[in-house]
Amino acid sequence: MKFTITLPETHLPITIRELLEKEWLVPRKVRHFLRMRKNVWLNGDAAMFHQEVSAGDTLTLILEEEDYTYQEIMLGDKSLVQPLFEDEHLLIVNKPAGMKTHPNQPDETDTLLNHLAAYLFEKEQRPYVIHRLDKETSGAILFAKNPFVLPILGRLLEQKQIGRRYQAVVQGALTKDFTINKKIGRDRHDRRKRVIDEKNGQTAITHVTSHKVVGNQTEIYCVLDTGRTHQIRVHLSSIGHPIIGDPLYQNKSTGRLMLHAAELHLSHPFTQEKISVRALPGLW
CATH class of the missing domain: 3.30.2350.10 (Pseudouridine synthase)
Structure with missing residues (x-):
């Protein structure tokens, strides 16, 4: 899973670590994997967790499917x-x-x-x-x-x-x-x-x-x-x-x-x- 999010113009400066942990509530295990795999990018460049982001910055996260559990559901009628x-x-x-x-x-x-x-x-x-x-x-x-x-x-x-x-x-x-x-x-x-x-x-x-x-x-x-x-x-x-x-x-x-x-x-x-x-x- 890959998500690219541009911070809104009203967003105050914050470190990537604080953003992931306190605002986006990314679980500790997933944050660890993001850091170890270097799967966080800031404005197109690989980023470190201590870096600061602010309004207008674009953050890309690459999340592995196996990092999250999902209870399979039988398919119904999409119509x-x-x-x-x-x-x-x-x-x-x-x-x-x-x-x-x-x-x-x-x-x-x-x-x-x-x-x-x-x-x-x-x-x-x-x-x-x-x-x-x-x-x-x-x-x-x-x-x-x-x-x-x-x-x-x-x-x-x-x-x-x-x-x-x-x-x-x-x-x-x-x-x-x-x-x-x-x-x-x-x-x-x-x-x-x-x-x-x-x-x-x-x-x-x-x-x-x-x-x-x-x-x-x-x-x-x-x-x-x-x-x-x-x-x-x-x-x-x-x-x-x-x-x-x-x-x-x-x-x-x-x-x-x-x-x-x-x-x-x-x-x-x-x-x-x-x-x-x-x-x-x-x-x-």
């Missing part, structure tokens, strides 16, 4: 992939409702990750999971296209530098904006479900914006401060406004789960380009 944004390092796609994000068994072939593996196969690239959406949820979801960018995107997600906005349709009329701050834990009686558990649960914060009331239903938008399993579904159900079509948290569910990852925003980890995508169509 089912709906790209929203793609470059050498990352891929944002629109996941349909009813499709799992990734397989739980090695022989599965009908998850989004399987279809992405088929989509990237001809490009000699592979998909890596950054986050997931529930099977019933549709919308924008981010994947890495190489193991080099994987930990960087993971850190951006942990530091809440990847913004996501969800659209939902809930039961009942909601006319005001509000925030739900309730801890979420596992349901001891049903391993599929999560429950409000203020004593032993994990902190979960959901900001809700009311958009449109139609009859006894409301279209809302949600932004999360945390990323707990089923967070939006559990929080809305806990206040008596479950998401329409929820098979786990609404007593009488019909049709699809009305939850959609409508928007995804981030700054590109290498170019600092502002990436903003909207997954269409929405729910209404």
Whole structure:
């Protein structure tokens, strides 16, 4: 794998060692191999780790495939992939409702990750999971296209530098904006479900914006401060406004789960380009 990256105009001076270790999160073993094999080039010349780089410099890294492990995934159907944004390092796609994000068994072939593996196969690239959406949820979801960018995107997600906005349709009329701050834990009686558990649960914060009331239903938008399993579904159900079509948290569910990852925003980890995508169509 060979990557050539030009540092953006806003980048401050930094040594190659600091760039690889602290900013790009290259694992220690891989950094060692890069240095020993002399596989780092600065503006076309072989570089040493103590050299300083700054805005406009071009850094080339040559990474060996065997330096990274990869769990082989069976190929699915590439025609089912709906790209929203793609470059050498990352891929944002629109996941349909009813499709799992990734397989739980090695022989599965009908998850989004399987279809992405088929989509990237001809490009000699592979998909890596950054986050997931529930099977019933549709919308924008981010994947890495190489193991080099994987930990960087993971850190951006942990530091809440990847913004996501969800659209939902809930039961009942909601006319005001509000925030739900309730801890979420596992349901001891049903391993599929999560429950409000203020004593032993994990902190979960959901900001809700009311958009449109139609009859006894409301279209809302949600932004999360945390990323707990089923967070939006559990929080809305806990206040008596479950998401329409929820098979786990609404007593009488019909049709699809009305939850959609409508928007995804981030700054590109290498170019600092502002990436903003909207997954269409929405729910209404």
